Amino acid sequence: MIFYATPLSSYSAKVRIVLCAKGVDFEERLPPNGYRSQEYRAIVPMGTLPAIEVDGWVLSESEVINEYLEERYPEPVMLPPEPALRARVRFISRFHDLYLEPRVRALFAQVRSRGADAAAVALLRSELILRLEQLARSVAPCPFLLTPQLSLADCGPLVTLPLAQQLLAACAQPLTLPPVLQTWLVAASAHPAVARALKPWRTATQAWINS
Numbered sequence: 001m002i003f004y005a006t007p008l009s010s011y012s013a014k015v016r017i018v019l020c021a022k023g024v025d026f027e028e029r030l031p032p033n034g035y036r037s038q039e040y041r042a043i044v045p046m047g048t049l050p051a052i053e054v055d056g057w058v059l060s061e062s063e064v065i066n067e068y069l070e071e072r073y074p075e076p077v078m079l080p081p082e083p084a085l086r087a088r089v090r091f092i093s094r095f096h097d098l099y100l101e102p103r104v105r106a107l108f109a110q111v112r113s114r115g116a117d118a119a120a121v122a123l124l125r126s127e128l129i130l131r132l133e134q135l136a137r138s139v140a141p142c143p144f145l146l147t148p149q150l151s152l153a154d155c156g157p158l159v160t161l162p163l164a165q166q167l168l169a170a171c172a173q174p175l176t177l178p179p180v181l182q183t184w185l186v187a188a189s190a191h192p193a194v195a196r197a198l199k200p201w202r203t204a205t206q207a208w209i210n211s
């Protein structure tokens with residue numbers, strides 16, 4: 001399996017967690033000439049990261065990839081069998097992709113610009129706090145967000161929450177997570193596959209922020 005990703009890509013890190021947790025044999029490749037390039041779009045029509053190539057066909061969209069990996073490599077289970085719990089796991093993944101991560105991504109422009117716009121950062125920070133409170137009310141860590149074992153619900157937030165903290169700290173408006181999420185983050189980040197999967201992302205993110 002070919003895994004198109006970059007070390008800095010959050011959505012790639014979300015999928016790398018599942019690849020590592022399931023022990024999938026994969027070859028990680030950078031998109032030729034970067035994502036959105038013509039060369040990369042010739043392989044992955046959307047031009048986004050991440051994507052996988054298996055037996056000559058290509059799949060993009062992180063959550064679809066993660067669900068495919070769950071079906072193709074059922075062990076360890078990352079989408080529980082009970083319909084209600086399954087739906088709640090999917091809800092958290094969708095909540096992450098549609099409502100939480102885009103608020104964090106909006107901070108990139110502030111970190112990039114020389115001298116962040118403090119009012120714009122404060123607004124994004126308050127919107128993010130609202131989303132984090134919604135997330136905190138939707139989970140029941142035990143110790144993973146909804147399950148005793150790592151599930152698909154954990155993967156996006158495991159990347160996005162530390163990223164939000166790093167970006168806001170770089171803009172001098174630090175973020176304290178709701179206690180339930182802070183406790184979960186410490187426990188879930190210590191999972192060996194999570195630590196392995198996130199190592200390249202952590203290094204690249206820190207280097208980018210420092211630069």
Ligand SMILES: N[C@@H](CCC(=O)N[C@@H](CS)C(=O)NCC(=O)O)C(=O)O
Binds near residue numbers: 012036060061097
């Ligand atoms: N909904 C997509 C979002 C992926 C995404 O935005 N990836 C970024 C890199 S982390 C990207 O490829 N950006 C380029 C673009 O949006 O054209 C997914 O879940 O895979």
